[in-house]
Amino acid sequence: MVTTNSKKRAVLDDDEEQVAVIEETLPLVPKAPISATASAKKAKLDDGKAVAVVQATPVQQEEAKEPAGPPKDIEKLQPPSSASYHPVNDAPFYKGQAVPFSFLTRALTEIEACKGQKSKDAIKEIIANVFRSALLLSPTELPDLFYFFCIKLAPDYEGLETGIGHEILLKSVAKACGKSPAQIREAFKKEGDLGLVAQLGKSTQNTLGSFFAKKSAAPKAGLTFRQVFEGFKKIGRTSGNNS
Secondary structure, X not given: OOXXXXXXXHHHHHHHHHHHHHHHXXXXXXXXXXXXXXXXXXXXXXXXXXXXXXXXXXXXXXXXXXXXXXOOOHHHOOOOOOOOOOOOOOOOOXXXXXXXXXXXXXXXHHXXXXXXXXXXXXXXXXXHHXXXXXXXXXXXXXXXXXXHHOOOOOOHHHOOOOOOOHHXXXXXXXXXXXXXXXXHHHHHHHHOOHHHHHHHHHHOOOOHHHHHOOXXXXXXXXXXXXXXXXXXXXXHHOOOOOO
């Protein structure tokens, strides 16, 4: 006569054999590496002693960043308007670097020069090449680049605008160039473009810093698109009586 305990023992033996067979057939799953800086917690045992229990956390693998090469000479690169433009080789920056603002000013200058029946197609190609380079080399800046070419700072539902009128812009150019607003107005009537007025005004402006600057000093890093766009956003968020 088989007792109840002997039946239970037989069932357990069969289960252990089945588990052993399943473990042999299953593929080995590699365990996640343990972080070197794992956090330790104190746990109390039955005898009242405290030990350190290491909490295992998987190590996050860092994305490999491509080393940046030597600075590119933008004058030797194919412009965005060129049919042979390469989005990586002809971009004036490397992967992971910020988009230079000079890259956009060059594209906008080319857009300004587009005239004729196929001007719309040429403009689309220029903007598309700028987007291609940003998508491959600095994809995080692509949304703001889109708003920049739409002459916006953010989606419409945010209601973010610079609120800069012609008079404010004129006085700002006058202050930046060290001239009076009347001089800037006269120059604007002659040139017809406030951007050219600012460019000419800054090129002829002499400051104490430029007078005492050493000729051997390293050239300053150029503005990036991120710096310029964040400056516009800061203006848009400025409010109050003296804004």
